[in-house]
Amino acid sequence: MNMDDIAARGMVLLGCGKMGSALLEGWLATGLPPSAIWVLEPKPSDWLQATGVNLNAGLPDAPAVALLAVKPQMMGEALPALQALGGSDTLFISIAAGTSLKAIEGALGAGSRVVRVMPNTPAAVGRGISALIGNEQVHYPQLSLARELMAAVGDTVTLETEAQMDAVTAVSGSGPAYVFHMIEALAAAGAAQGLPADMAMKLARATVCGAGELAHQSEESAAQLRINVTSPGGTTAAALGVLMDEDHGLPPLLQRAVAAAAHRSKELGQ
Numbered sequence: 001m002n003m004d005d006i007a008a009r010g011m012v013l014l015g016c017g018k019m020g021s022a023l024l025e026g027w028l029a030t031g032l033p034p035s036a037i038w039v040l041e042p043k044p045s046d047w048l049q050a051t052g053v054n055l056n057a058g059l060p061d062a063p064a065v066a067l068l069a070v071k072p073q074m075m076g077e078a079l080p081a082l083q084a085l086g087g088s089d090t091l092f093i094s095i096a097a098g099t100s101l102k103a104i105e106g107a108l109g110a111g112s113r114v115v116r117v118m119p120n121t122p123a124a125v126g127r128g129i130s131a132l133i134g135n136e137q138v139h140y141p142q143l144s145l146a147r148e149l150m151a152a153v154g155d156t157v158t159l160e161t162e163a164q165m166d167a168v169t170a171v172s173g174s175g176p177a178y179v180f181h182m183i184e185a186l187a188a189a190g191a192a193q194g195l196p197a198d199m200a201m202k203l204a205r206a207t208v209c210g211a212g213e214l215a216h217q218s219e220e221s222a223a224q225l226r227i228n229v230t231s232p233g234g235t236t237a238a239a240l241g242v243l244m245d246e247d248h249g250l251p252p253l254l255q256r257a258v259a260a261a262a263h264r265s266k267e268l269g270q
């Protein structure tokens with residue numbers, strides 16, 4: 001199975017909120033025809049209605065993929081809409097944080113092929129990163145289809161165990177929010193140094209985007225890119241003295257933030 005099968009047999013998207021829309025936007029941009037996508041979404045946005053996908057319409061009998069993009073807490077209520085497809089050769093892909101392969105297979109019926117994926121919102125611009133793992137019913141062709149689907153909107157990694165998903169969720173699933181907050185905090189710090197707020201925001205946003213793009217394009221390590229900015233005895237070294245403090249700097253703060261997210265991911269799975 002490949003992307004051509006999705007175009008031919010169709011794909012169902014269950015839930016099209018923030019993450020579902022980010023993925024859909026990315027797939028449409030890569031040329032997946034809207035006529036091949038069936039979306040079930042009780043509160044469709046204006047954007048979704050304008051995409052030309054099949055919205056809240058009767059589903060195809062045997063779609064290649066059904067992607068579950070509802071909140072973990074809504075899964076029990078939302079899955080019955082897809083139960084008729086359970087046990088078929090439709091590949092179920094769940095992006096729900098915390099919800100285990102076993103729980104999804106349990107709700108859809110034994111024998112269902114399920115892949116868990118943790119994507120992130122930069123998928124909307126083709127720059128996502130997704131981690132994947134399948135249940136026992138998933139073999140190479142299904143995993144490879146899921147990988148191809150996610151590769152259309154960014155990079156992918158395949159996990160060794162499902163247990164790694166909590167840490168992945170905490171690093172790359174939630175991670176864009178940490179970076180957006182970094183923009184907010186850097187802008188606020190610039191304003192505190194006397195810059196007009198809108199100018200500080202423009203500088204902070206461009207700096208994070210530019211540094212991200214440099215990290216993306218450069219072959220140098222993140223550590224080397226940092227060193228390249230840091231003149232001995234200069235301004236960056238003064239700031240890094242604060243940020244790299246072992247007790248109160250960014251590393252212990254991020255350790256705590258990522259641990260909190262991983263802990264919450266585990267809780268969502270209970």
Ligand SMILES: NC(=O)C1=CN([C@@H]2O[C@H](COP(=O)(O)OP(=O)(O)OC[C@H]3O[C@@H](n4cnc5c(N)ncnc54)[C@H](O)[C@@H]3O)[C@@H](O)[C@H]2O)C=CC1
Pocket residue numbers: 014015016017018019020040041042043069070071072074077078095096097118119120121173174
């Ligand atoms: N937002 C993010 O950055 C990421 C979210 N996720 C996961 O994606 C899933 C969705 O998250 P968001 O898009 O952020 O939430 P959201 O609340 O924006 O989207 C969920 C959508 O599901 C719809 N929905 C509710 N009940 C439904 C039903 N019975 N049938 C069909 N649709 C229904 C809601 O109307 C809503 O539009 C969650 O499981 C989350 O863990 C995973 C990675 C990143």
Ligand SMILES: O=C(O)[C@@H]1CCC=N1
Pocket residue numbers: 097169173174
């Ligand atoms: O906040 C959440 O629970 C979801 C999962 C990863 C990003 N958003």
